[in-house]
Amino acid sequence: MSLAARVAVRRETFALDVDLGVPDGGVVAVLGPNGAGKTTLLRALAGLSSVDEGRVEAGGTVWEDTASGRWLPPERRGVGLVFSDHLLFGHLTALQNVAFGPRARGVQREEARRRAQTWLDKLGIGDLAARRPSALSGGQAQRVALARALATEPAVLLLDEPLAALDASTRVEVRRALADVLGERRTVCLLVTHDPVDATLLADRVVVLEAGAVVQDGTPAELARAPRTGWTARLLGLNVYRGVADGTAVALDDGGRLVPAEAPVGAVVVTVAPGAIALHAEQPHGSPRNVWRTHVTTVEQAGSVVRVGLAGPPAALADLTSGAAAELGLAPGVEVWASVKANEVHAEPD
C-alpha cells in the first residue's frame, strides 16, 4: 500500500508544492508551523480540496493525475481521516459510527456491525459500543474515531493532530493504541503533529513543511541531530528514552540510567530537553544527580544554538551557545562530561 504523491496547490496567498513517497507500512510525521500547509496537504490527498497540479497514486491505483484529468472522489479513494476533535456523528452510537464506513461501502448491516465491534475491541473500547459520542470521554471518542477510520481498511491513513486535544494521561493511552495498530498494518500513515514525542515514538520518518514546501526530510533522529532551521531545532531534539523505573532511578532500555525528580515504578518514557544538558571539560562537582562521561559524535549549528550529539550511554542531544561550544573545543571524538539536574528529567508511565 505504498503512496507516491506530488501535490501542488496554489491559492491567492499561499502555495503548496510537495513531493512525497512512502513505502508499504510507512509512518510519516508531517511537522511545520501553523499555516505551513499540513492540513491542505492531507485534504488534497483525501480528494477533499482541489489540486492544481500533481499526481497521487496509492496501492497501485491512480487517485488523481492532473496531466490526464483523472480524479477519484474521496469516497472512492481508500483513505481514513482523523481530526484532533473526533467529529463522530452525534446521532449514532460508537458502534454505528464505526459501522458507517462499511455500510456506506455496501456491506450488509450485520456484517458491518460485526466488523465495527471487532475494531472497537481491538482498540480496547468494545464495552462502549452502545454509547453515543456525548457519553464518551475525549480519549474514548478519539479511539472510536480511529476505529471508524480503520474499519474501511484504508490504503492511506491521514491523522490531523489526532492527539492534540487530549490531556496528558489520555494522550499516552491513545498514542499507545495508535502505535499498536500502526505497527501491525501495511497502511501508509501521514501524521500531522506538533508534538516531537508523537513524531519520535510513532513515525519512522519526519517531513518538515514550511511555507508550503518540504524543508527537511529524514528519520526523527537525523532531523534532531542536524536540524536545518531554528524552528525544527526547537521542535525536534527532545531526548526520549524508554526504560524501567524502580521508584528512584530509571534503567534505560538502550543503556545508561537517569535519575528523575519523581520516578514512578514500572515502564516509563523519559524525556530530557536538549537545553537542559550541560557539558563540562572536567568532572562536575555539586548538585547534578546525573553525570556521565561520553564522547561527542556530531556538532551542528541550528539557528542560534549549537546542537551536540553525545554517544552515551545514555546517547543524547545537547544544545549549547556558540561561545560555550567554542570554549570546550567541541568536535566529533572529543571526550566530555555531561550533566543534567534531576528536575530536568521527566519520567511518565508508558
Added chain:
Amino acid sequence: MTAAGVTRRRRTRMPRGMPLLAALGAAFLVLPLVALVWRAPWGELAARLTDPTTLEALRLSLVSASTATALSVVLGVPLAWVLARAALPGLRVLRALVTVPLVLPPVVGGVALLLLLGRRGLAGQYLDAWFGVQIPFTTLAVVIAEAFVAMPFLVVSVEGALRGVDRRAEDAAATLGAGPWYVARRVTLPAVAPGLAAGTALTFARALGEFGATITFAGSLPGTTQTMPLAIYLAMQNDPAAAIALSLVLLATSATVLVALRERWVPAVRS
C-alpha cells in the same frame, strides 16, 4: 468584595423600569388568549364542534396546511441547501428574494399569485389554454397560497442550521466511502434535524393560520377553500359564539402541534 460577588450583582442588576415593561409585554401577549378561553361558550362547545361545517373547515385546514408543509419541506430543504452551500454569483440577491414573503403582507402575496397563476395570469393563461387547468379558487390554490407564505420560515431555519454544521464531519463521511447523497441523508440531515423540526413546526403553524393570501387567491368556498381562519372571520360577522368556538379549536390545534414537536425532538437532540 470578591470578584465573584461583583459579577453576581452585575448579573441581577437591571435598568429600573425594565421588569415593569417586561410584565406589560407578557400581559399584552397572554391576556388576549386568556380572554378567548374565558369567554368561550363551554356549555355548547361540544355541539358547536361536531357541527358538520366546523368539521369540514377543520379537515380542510389540516389537510391543506399539512400538504403545504410537505411541499415546503420537499422544495425548501434543497433551496436552503443551495443558499447555505453553493458558491454562485447573485446568491445574496436570491436569498433576499426568497425571504420576501416573510415580510410581504399576505394579501399582496395573494394578488401576486393571482397575477401568475390566475386565468389571465402570466403562467395561468397557458395552463388554462393548453391543459384546461384553473388553479384559483380550488383547494390546490389554498395549498399554494399557504406554502408561498410559510415556506420562507422553513428555508430560513434550515439554512441557519446548515451553516452550523461542521463540514469536516461530512468530509470524514466522504472518506469513509459515502457519496454526496449518502452524506446528505445520513450525516447532514440528522445534524440539522432540530432546525428542520423547528422550521417544520413554524411552517405548519403559519400555514394553518394563513388568511390574506388564501382569501385573495383561493376565495372562501365552504368545503373547498374555506379554511378555519376564513370560517372564523365569517362567523364573527353574524355568530360570534361560533367564531370563539372555532378559534379555540385552532388555538388548541396549534398548541398541540408545537408541544408534540417539542416532545418529539428536543429531548432526543439534547441527549
